Amino acid sequence: GENVEQHPSTLSVQEGDSAVIKCTYSDSASNYFPWYKQELGKRPQLIIDIRSNVGEKKDQRIAVTLNKTAKHFSLHITETQPEDSAVYFCAATPLYNNNDMRFGAGTRLTVKP
Amino acid sequence: EAQVTQNPRYLITVTGKKLTVTCSQNMNHEYMSWYRQDPGLGLRQIYYSMNVEVTDKGDVPEGYKVSRKEKRNFPLILESPSPNQTSLYFCASSLGGSQPQHFGDGTRLSIL
Numbered sequence: 278g279e280n281v282e283q284h285p286s287t288l289s290v291q292e293g294d295s296a297v298i299k300c301t302y303s304d305s306a307s308n309y310f311p312w313y314k315q316e317l318g319k320r321p322q323l324i325i326d327i328r329s330n331v332g333e334k335k336d337q338r339i340a341v342t343l344n345k346t347a348k349h350f351s352l353h354i355t356e357t358q359p360e361d362s363a364v365y366f367c368a369a370t371p372l373y374n375n376n377d378m379r380f381g382a383g384t385r386l387t388v389k390p
Numbered sequence: 391e392a393q394v395t396q397n398p399r400y401l402i403t404v405t406g407k408k409l410t411v412t413c414s415q416n417m418n419h420e421y422m423s424w425y426r427q428d429p430g431l432g433l434r435q436i437y438y439s440m441n442v443e444v445t446d447k448g449d450v451p452e453g454y455k456v457s458r459k460e461k462r463n464f465p466l467i468l469e470s471p472s473p474n475q476t477s478l479y480f481c482a483s484s485l486g487g488s489q490p491q492h493f494g495d496g497t498r499l500s501i502l
Contacts, residue, residue, distance in 0.1 A: 278449075283432070309488035320480060320493040321433070328488075366432055375487035376421070376440060379449070380433040 279304040281369050283381025290357050291389050298384045300367035301349040307369040310350045312341060315364045315383075324365075325352070329372075357388045392417045396481050396494035403471060404502050411466045411497050413481030421484045422464040423448065423491070424456065426477040433480065438487070439464055471501045 280303040290296050302310075311326035327334045327341045327350065334341050338357075343350040350369075354361055367381040394415045403409055415422065423438035425448075435448030439458040453475055455467040464483075468475060478498050482491040 286430075311490060320495050322493070323490040326490060368433075370488045376423075376438050376446065377448075378423075378435060378487060378491070380425075382430055382432040 278377060279307055279369050279371050279379040281367060281379045281381045283367050283384055285384060286382065287385045287387070289387045289389065292357060292359060294357055296354045296357050296361070296386055296388075298352045298365055298367070298386070299349060300351070300369075300381050301347075302369040302379075303348070304369070304371045305345075305348060306372045307348075308372045309370040309375065310341070310343060311368050312339075312352050313366045313368070313380075315366065317363070321366060354386075357386075359388050359390050362386055362388045392492065394481055394483050394492050394494035396479075396497050398497060399495065400498050402500040402502065405472055406470050409468050409471060409499075411468075411479060411481075411499070413464045413466065413494060414462050415464075415481075415483040415492070416462065417483060417492065418461065419483035419485055419492075420461070421486050421489070422458070423482050424454070424464070424466045425480045425482065426450065426475075427480060427496075428477050436466070436479075440487070468499075471499075473501050475499065476501045 308329040313321035315321040340353045370378045424436040425433040437456040439445045481494040484491045
């Protein structure tokens, strides 16, 4: 089955700086890669996703890049703000079993004002 | 408002006392799933359901049961809870497995 590793586990940045979170996956058949943000005490919410036929996707200050050859994908947050502080989870779903969504262990991002 | 509703939100109980966590969605989604969230382990899938009467095991199904008798409901059953099932549980629904998932607000279970 799919195995997703996420780094770093914690990340602290100054407001206005950029933050990058990286995930690697094991199954080359994976084709759907979502990112979820979970604020303290709240439910995970989708912030951006990418499919394997696309190399990069942007939505305002956030972007996701996918390198299928290296089997890794990254979340980029630019001009970070204190409200970006949260735990971020990546996930991957293999094509042959798209019900088998595997999540990374999460990254706790802290943006210092 | 589109939502996934879980109940209860919090529960403290004792080992061996059967409990059910309900999950209901109002988006007519075919796909529903249950996850548990533990520190340092992320979200791990317990069971999922692709449609009414169709369920399958996820990554950590031991000690849990589910049922899907109606499209909107997907209860999680712990027949004989044990302390290692103390965790934060999330129900989610989506149009399919490779689609954005909508999570409920979570249920924090403590098994003493």
